[in-house]
Amino acid sequence: xxxxxxxxxxxxxxxxxxxxxxxxxxxxxxxxxxxxxxxxxxxxxxxxxxxxxxxxxxxxxxxxxxxxxxxxxxxxxxxxxxxxxxxxxxxxxxxxxxxxxxxxxxxxxxxxxxxxxxxxxxxxxxxxxxxxxxxxxxxxxxxxxxxxxxxxxxxxxxxxxxxxxxxxxxxxxxxxxxxxxxxxxxxxxxxxxxxxxxxxxxxxxx
Numbered sequence: 001x002x003x004x005x006x007x008x009x010x011x012x013x014x015x016x017x018x019x020x021x022x023x024x025x026x027x028x029x030x031x032x033x034x035x036x037x038x039x040x041x042x043x044x045x046x047x048x049x050x051x052x053x054x055x056x057x058x059x060x061x062x063x064x065x066x067x068x069x070x071x072x073x074x075x076x077x078x079x080x081x082x083x084x085x086x087x088x089x090x091x092x093x094x095x096x097x098x099x100x101x102x103x104x105x106x107x108x109x110x111x112x113x114x115x116x117x118x119x120x121x122x123x124x125x126x127x128x129x130x131x132x133x134x135x136x137x138x139x140x141x142x143x144x145x146x147x148x149x150x151x152x153x154x155x156x157x158x159x160x161x162x163x164x165x166x167x168x169x170x171x172x173x174x175x176x177x178x179x180x181x182x183x184x185x186x187x188x189x190x191x192x193x194x195x196x197x198x199x200x201x202x203x204x205x206x
Contacts, residue, residue: 007019007043008043009043011044011128012128012168012169012170013168014044014101014127014128014168016043016044016101017043017099017100018041018042018043019043020041020042020043021042021043021044021045021046021103022034022037022042022044022045022046023046024046024047024048024049024103024105024130024132024172025048025049025074025105027045027048028047028048029047029048029050029084029087029088029091030087030091031087031090031091031093031094031095032094034047034091034094034095034102035091035094035095035098038095038098038100039098042100043100043101044100044101044102044103044127044128045091045095045100045101045102045103046102046103046104046105046130047084047087047088047091047102047103047104047105047126048077048078048105049076049078049105049106049107049130049132050078050079050080050081050084050104050105050106050107050117050121051076051078051080051081051106051107051108051109051113051117052080052081052108052109052113052116052117053080054078054079054080054083055075055076055077055078055080056075056077057074057075057076057077057078058073058074058075058077062074062075076107081106081116081117081120081121082120084104084121084124085120085121085123085124086124088102088104088121088124088126089123089124089125092124092125092126101126101127101128102126102127103126103127103128103129103130103170104121104124104126104128104129104130105129105130105131105132105172106118106121106129106130106131106132106160107131107132107133111155111156111159112159114131114156114159114160114163115159115160115162115163116163118131118159118160118163118164118169119163119164121164122163122164122165122167125167126167127167127168128167128168128169128170129160129164129167129168129169129170130169130170130171130172131156131157131160131169131170131171131172132172133145133146133147133153133156133171133172133173133174134146134147134172134173134174145174147171147172147173147174147177147183148174148177148183149183150182150183150185150186151186153171153173153183153186153187154186154187156171157169157171157186157187171187171188173187
């Protein structure tokens with residue numbers, strides 16, 4: 001019998017069998033596609049970000065091959081939280097027998113909308129909710145990302161925490177800020193109460 005190392009990790013009180021997590025936006029919210037990634041060895045899968053209302057996103061082409069990888073700017077295409085919650089619930093049921101947690105992802109234009117969307121999505125009972133405050137390619141629609149200012153990042157985090165009960169949250173941060181450490185401290189520390197902060201690398205976007 002070959003040796004199988006234990007690759008499990010703890011994240012926000014959850015146990016993942018593997019340390020790899022499918023990023024939001026890559027495979028949408030299709031239960032079939034998320035299951036395929038889970039069977040491929042992901043420790044958890046993150047559904048595509050959803051917001052208060054449906055968005056068509058940017059017109060094609062939305063992806064370019066620059067020779068060393070792919071750049072995309074999808075524009076947060078999604079059906080809206082009220083439609084997304086049923087898709088998430090279906091995906092969670094498919095993933096549960098595999099022992100692979102489902103992470104939801106949300107975005108919004110105001111603190112109040114973040115709380116509203118979080119409350120709706122919490123109804124699908126995801127294992128974790130990612131708070132996307134850093135999407136760089138919708139600035140014309142939403143203005144300066146919440147991830148650029150510690151106070152606004154913390155305010156959104158508090159609003160979401162207050163709307164989701166005991167579901168852990170992770171905040172997607174932006175790397176292109178003067179001091180990402182200050183932003184992380186704001187959302188994870190006493191001002192925000194986030195369970196985890198993750199970095200949103202330039203070159204990948206919902």
